[in-house]
């Protein structure tokens with residue numbers, strides 16, 4: 001089974017790739033950019049940094065970069081998690097309340113299968129998921145937990161984890177529904193969120209604080225606490241005013257003559 005929502009039988013697809021991409025290893029080497037861009041994937045389990053192979057997988061990386069910059073990936077879930085295989089995300093359907101459509105969505109645009117002999121499913125390789133049609137990759141992608149060379153030649157590898165592989169391992173090990181919900185057996189029981197994907201050329205200059213860092217929480221608390229206390233004080237004041245007024249009202253009522261009309 002490949003990284004897709006669908007069952008996929010391995011299909012050889014050499015024909016769809018131009019011969020030049022297989023015979024130009026020297027060219028590819030010289031064509032490599034001085035510096036590939038990187039993507040910083042911020043998840044609820046930590047940050048995963050991947051190098052994007054822009055020269056060797058130009059179509060897949062351009063698609064991924066465009067979607068990332070458009071914030072398309074923000075807030076999506078890892079909907080398919082198989083330990084020692086792949087963790088998969090990138091489906092906008094994971095944002096709605098229906099878990100059963102997760103894995104069948106995309107960006108509305110598809111890209112052709114893009115293969116390069118030097119880009120294989122090593123540990124931490126990032127590839128484009130697709131349906132049964134080999135040219136149906138759209139926005140869903142996966143990260144390999146361990147080498148998965150059984151996928152080579154069938155799926156476009158376009159990036160590689162260079163930092164945060166332990167985050168991939170942690171996500172790969174989260175509990176999934178399994179036999180409790182066979183239709184969504186590979187979906188994590190607790191949401192694993194991809195907050196955002198940042199594209200940058202230099203991750204050392206990149207300044208970003210993950211929302212779940214302790215500093216942020218203490219910052220939140222200091223503001224939350226006075227707010228809460230303030231609310232208690234306000235409610236207390238309101239009660240005092242209300243009771244006082246009510247008492248006055250009652251006493252004035254009781255003093256007022258009843259049945260004055262009679």
Ligand SMILES: [Ca+2]
Nearest residue numbers: 083084145172
């Ligand atoms: Ca594992």
Ligand SMILES: [Ca+2]
Nearest residue numbers: 093094098102
């Ligand atoms: Ca859904």
